[in-house]
Amino acid sequence: MAFCPNCRYEYLPEVQECPDCGAALVTELPEIKVDYKDVKWVALPALSGVVYAKMVADVLDQHEIPNYIQSLFGSGGLGIISGAGLAGASARIFVPENRLKEAAEIQNEIMPDA
Ligand SMILES: [Zn+2]
Known part of the structure; x- marks a missing residue:
């Protein structure tokens, strides 16, 4: 490769x-060594579901872009992402500010309609 x-x-x-x-x-x-305490996390455009966010996050992982998913489903303690059960929920992905452009392009490639 x-x-x-x-x-x-x-x-x-x-x-x-x-x-x-x-x-x-x-x-x-x-290897990228990320010093997380200095990272400023910014959100990508919201996706229509955690499932989609996980698909994007997988590709971000492949590109070694640190990320985490926040569910916008509500504030009812939905901290745990359990897959298909949350389809339909809104979610968005946070990435470090310095990787935002790269991550946004990736998300846009995978989810052009998001
Ligand atoms: Zn290049």
């Missing part, structure tokens, strides 16, 4: 440089 060290996108092995930014691709991404 080939990865762009800047964009952190994955490309086919035969790709030599990043089509987005022109950087030489590397075979392994360096």
